[in-house]
Amino acid sequence: MFRTTKTSLTALAVALATPAVMAVPAQAQDAAEQPAPLENLVEQVAIPYDQFQLDNGLTVIVHEDRKAPIVGVAVWYNVGSKDEPKGETGFAHLFEHLMFNGSENAPDDFFKYLQEMGATDYNGTTDFDRTNYFETVPTGALERALWLESDRMGYLLGAITQEKLDNQRGVVQNEKRQGDNQPGGLVFYEIIKTLYPEGHPYDHNVIGSMADLDAATMSTVQNWFRDNYGPNNATLVLAGDISAAEARPLVEKYFGPIARGPVNDPAQADVPVLKENVRTVMKDQVAATSIDKYYSVPGITDRDLTALNVGAQILGGLSSSRLDNALVRDEQIAISVNAGNYAFQRVGILDIGATAKPGVDPAVVEKRLNEIIADFIKNGPTEDEVRRAATSSLAGTIRGLEEVGGFGGKAVTLAEGEVLAGDPGFFERQMNILATLTPGDVKAAMQKWMTRPAMTLVLEPGEREGEYEEAASVAAADDATDAAPAANEITVTKVRPAPEISQLTALDFPDVTETALPNGIKVYYAQRDAVPATRVTISFDAGSAADPIDKRGLEGLTLGLMDEGTTSLNSRELAEAQERLGANISTGGGVDRSTFTLSSLSANLEPSLELLADVVRNPAFDPAEIERVRTQTVTSIQQSLKSPSGLAYYVASPLVYGADNPYGGSGTVESVGSLTRDDLVNFKQTWLRPDNATVFVVSNLPLADVMPDLEEAFGNWAAPATPKGQKDFSSLAAAPESARIVLVNRPNSPQSFIVGGEITPYSASDETIVDLTNANNALGGNFLARLNMNLRETKGWSYGVRGGPSINEGAVAYFVQAPVQADRTGDALAEIIKEVGEFVTTRGVTDEELTRNVNNEIRQLPGQFETSSAVLGAMQNNVKYGRPMDYYETLADKYRGQTVESLDAAARKAISPDRFVWVVVGDAEKVRPQLDKLGLPIETIEVE
Structure with missing residues (x-):
């Protein structure tokens, strides 16, 4: 339930008859060249807020958004793992767990109280730089939520017992084991150890060491809380169905009496420079060799942040990135590439990598990776690359602003700016920089930071070397109740009765209009105007359950090829067209449906829909692309069988459903390897057709504005003469007689x-x-x-x-x-x-x-x-x-x-x-x- 963020770098080291043709109208190409200007998009990125501070130092930020009867509540504490002294690594994260285990007036697990309120999107996370807690609650439960958050801020220590400490220590250690057990699960430790010298605030993983967690005592834990969790070291953000005038008396009532604590002066840290290039080779249960280069770069407040972000996108983050085009599409020596700038408060890690295609010498991939990086540093990006990266980034930000809370909504955006940059509106500054960024800015940042010594980490298939770090006693939880009885008693220093939950508003699901296109495709439409964006899904009654038993994986490979090139646009051109528009076309749907979903800026809806129609109606199924995507798919299957969960369900599914049931298995290396182009074409003709399709739309635009574009894109699509597919579930396995x-x-x-x-x-x-x-x-x-x-x-x-x-x-x-x-x-x-x-x-x-x-x-x-x-x-x-x-x-x-x-x-x-x-x-x-x-x-x- 809890999540330690910013450790996802671990995953980045692991790779994971002819169809009918619809000509793309000329105006689609013209429109794709003239998307909404970046400056106009930036104007749509707004989170107006009010800010005030209580006498005890608590910073409060309120954003009013009346679209739904809910409020996102976020409490951010200005303390993270970089603030941990030697011998107390993992304490910030351990305390995140303890603060969910009950406070003096709410002594049970906090999830009980959150569920009583009908909270959604609730959790807590720990980072190098901060600890946060968040929940989205019905408006009528906001006062209860403020009481709950204030009780764990001001009245927690009396509820921390030896039993709770021992238990949560065990939970955290199992969280560590769970992460370590994944393929590539030990990579991030090596990255941190190499990039940050001993004594540097970022020199250890957020989750800490087993030994330090073992050594945590009641007194050290209590001192950690007193030193770091006072109101003057916290920021409270309320976003949603609330105004500042309504919020202030409630915040004063519940948080005002809490006394100030010591001021946490977050640890300062410079950007370390390696003395020379470092190259490390590790082995793990991975399906293919990956090569990643890690650079030490500055944190989020540095002026080069946006340029580094955009540079990473252009190198390996966009679908049309330079590494994708060169290593994956053109030379086909890699199955995937990656790039990202992971910025913390004081420092950051820029990661550029590729996963070698099985059978290709990883040294060849590494050589080409280095050559492409060197060329990019020397010559910089083009204007078009910068605009596409900026537009894609802005479009994602706009879509994310629909959510008031959760992991990435408006409350998080405001809190992150205040806690880490001293400005709730920090995101606005970054968006303005993004809109005016030049190729010269990106080139200068890359030359400044990527010409320094770097770490190269090669992760190869093979058995892990070395031993896991283990707890002193993995059975420690059994001894939790052996402490003196007083150590497990809760002390209430101040009785604070919980406020009643007020009248709650019932769900008002948007009105859904059902209509149809001229060719009979049903359209279901709902209007939501929180953000200027439109989402369209065209859904086919297929899914992986439509696969013939001897051709499992056919649906997945077919969908994988359909967004890799059409009869008028190759895979690179298709990716670039989406990026210019700030659009995203994704495929999926699961076992029962095959879906194509367009996420579009409403200002660019018409050309975006034309791209979607081209993908759905006119896949090229280019033979070269088929082999490239087949290799990616096979490697993905092999990688899934390296993970404990993937392996478990691979074995369990045929045992539960029956090996001959549509749900009883998935694509294998052998089945995917045997598929032909004719199989893909036949699957599309049989299943992905207008008489087997339904369209769903949610948009800020009225239906009258959306329908003409839908009709232009899909209204003249005729079904083939051959019959559509029928699924057969009659082979369901009988329940076994015994376990x-x-x-x-x-x-x-x-x-x-x-x-x-x-x-x-x-x-x-x-x-x-x-x-x-x-x-x-x-x-x-x-x-x-x-x-x-x-x-x-x-x-x-x-x-x-x-x-x-x-x-x-x-x-x-x-x-x-x-x-x-x-x-x-x-x-x-x-x-x-x-x-x-x-x-x-x-x-x-x-x-x-x-x-x-x-x-x-x-x-x-x-x-x-x-x-x-x-x-x-x-x-x-x-x-x-x-x-x-x-x-x-x-x-x-x-x-x-x-x-x-x-x-x-x-x-x-x-x-x-x-x-x-x-x-x-x-x-x-x-x-x-x-x-x-x-x-x-x-x-x-x-x-x-």
């Missing part, structure tokens, strides 16, 4: 990944399936569910456990998944089996769980549909499952009608723990003896 375990040996794994599954008798259209999903909220559906609370919050053996129904059109299965520390694999599986078994027999849904989950489901409805993308997804689900378009407005009454008995009946109908197939991915030498004690049949599989 069993399949152990997949993955040596040297610090964690095991457990997946359990079974087919249920439910169908996707069953009206009582809403009873099953809410019953599951008590068992596995959210943070407070029994499985997670047992294995994470009580035992401390896992970073998070979840379970729930997988609802597809042709089958509904139930799955449980749990990453657990290796030495507790058997114990953890025993606990899961016990919890599931008791839930459907002797210990069903309680009255407290019923009340909490019903209230949560009803109260969070308005927040769930804050964004256009959420509305777009809901519209598609309604059509897929045959529901009316006001379905989500009817849910509140369905929840109110639920009882303990109805939820128990739904769970008992669906879940039979004695028929589960359990797949365990882990180190068989360590795990098999533990599993033998469970008394279930065990089959061991060796990974080839």
Whole structure:
């Protein structure tokens, strides 16, 4: 549930008959050359705000946005891992966990109180530079949210017990194990160690070391809180259905009495310079060799920030980047490239990399990578490259401003500017720089920072070398209750009753208009005017379930080729056209649908729709592109089987659904390798056609303005004479007579990944399936569910456990998944089996769980549909499952009608723990003896 941000650099080192032709109208090309000017786009990026400060130093920022009855609440503390002294690494992140474990007047897990309010988008994250907590709540619950946040700011210490400290220490250590267990999971440690010398504030990973976490005591933890979490070291942002005048008395009431604390003067840090180039080679369970170059660069307030961001995009971030064009498209010696500037407060890391195509000498890729970087540094970008990068960046920012809270909404934008740059409007300065950036600016920044010594890290396939850092005692959680009883008692220094939750506004789902194009394609339209953007999805009743059993992966490869070139635009030209318009065309849809989604600036909708139509109607299926994308797809399949979760579901799916069921497998190296161009053309002709299509639109523009562009793009598209495809789900596997375990040996794994599954008798259209999903909220559906609370919050053996129904059109299965520390694999599986078994027999849904989950489901409805993308997804689900378009407005009454008995009946109908197939991915030498004690049949599989 918790996330440590800015450690995603780890993933960057791992790679992961002829169709009918529609000519692209000439005006599309003209319009694509004349997108909305950057200056006009910048004017649309606005977050007006009011700012004030309480007497105790708390900075408060309020942004008013009345589009929905919700408020995004964000509390940012000016402390992160760079502020940790030697011997206390990981404390900022550990405290993030502890501050979710209850305060003096709210002593239970904070997720309980958040769910009572119907909060959405809630979490907490720790970075090198700050710690933050956020939630989006219904307006009527805002006062309760302010009470909750203020209680953990001012009245936390009395609620921190030795038991909680020991438990959360174990949870964090399992979070570390979970990250380390991923392919490439040890890379970021090496990057930090190389770029930042010992004693530098950024010289250690945010999650810290096992030894320092082991050494954390109650006194050191309490001192850490007193020193860093005072109101004068915090910023509170409220964004949404609230004004500054309304906010101020509430903030004064709840935060005003909290005393000031010491002032945290964030650690200063220079940008270190390596004495010479460093080259490191590592091995891990990856499918292909990756080469990354890391440069030390300045932090977010440096004048070169925007130029470095744009330069990285042009080099390897855009779809049309120089590295993509040279290494992936033209020379075809790499399967993927990457580039990004990861700016922290004081310093940053610029990463430029490529993943070698299997069979190609990585040294050749590295040589060409260096040559292209050197040429870019010497000669700089073109004006067109800078404009495309800037437009793409601005378009993404505009679309992101629709959300008031969450990980990247308006509250986060204002808070980040204030805490890290001393200016809530910092983003406006950056946008203005972006709009006027020149090729000379980018060239100068690159020459300044990328001519210094750099680190080259090569990650090769192979067995990891060295040992994992492990905790002093992985069984420490067992001793949590051995402390003196007083150490586990909560002390309340000041009684602060919780305010009542006021009247909440019911969900008002946007009105949906149904119409049709001249050729009969149905169009569903909803208007949302929060941002000047339009989202269009054309959905086909296909998905991976349409794959023939002997040609699994066909749908995925077909979709992958369709946005890699049309009969009029090659893949590079198509990418460039999208970037000039600030548009994004993505493919996907899942197992039941194949979708093409356009995210467009409304000012550029007409040419953007024409691009979408060209992609959907006129794929080239160029033979050279087919082989390139095939290689990428095969490598992606191989890489997925290197990860514990990918391997677990690869094994579990055919066991649960049946190997011959459309849901019972996915593309393999062999099946994807056998596909021909004719297979791709036939799939498109059979499934991706107008008589199998539905269009969904969410836009700030009125329908009357959108329909002419849709008609021009898709209205004259005729269906082929051949019949459209039909899916067959008749081969669904029967439930086994008894449970069993399949152990997949993955040596040297610090964690095991457990997946359990079974087919249920439910169908996707069953009206009582809403009873099953809410019953599951008590068992596995959210943070407070029994499985997670047992294995994470009580035992401390896992970073998070979840379970729930997988609802597809042709089958509904139930799955449980749990990453657990290796030495507790058997114990953890025993606990899961016990919890599931008791839930459907002797210990069903309680009255407290019923009340909490019903209230949560009803109260969070308005927040769930804050964004256009959420509305777009809901519209598609309604059509897929045959529901009316006001379905989500009817849910509140369905929840109110639920009882303990109805939820128990739904769970008992669906879940039979004695028929589960359990797949365990882990180190068989360590795990098999533990599993033998469970008394279930065990089959061991060796990974080839």
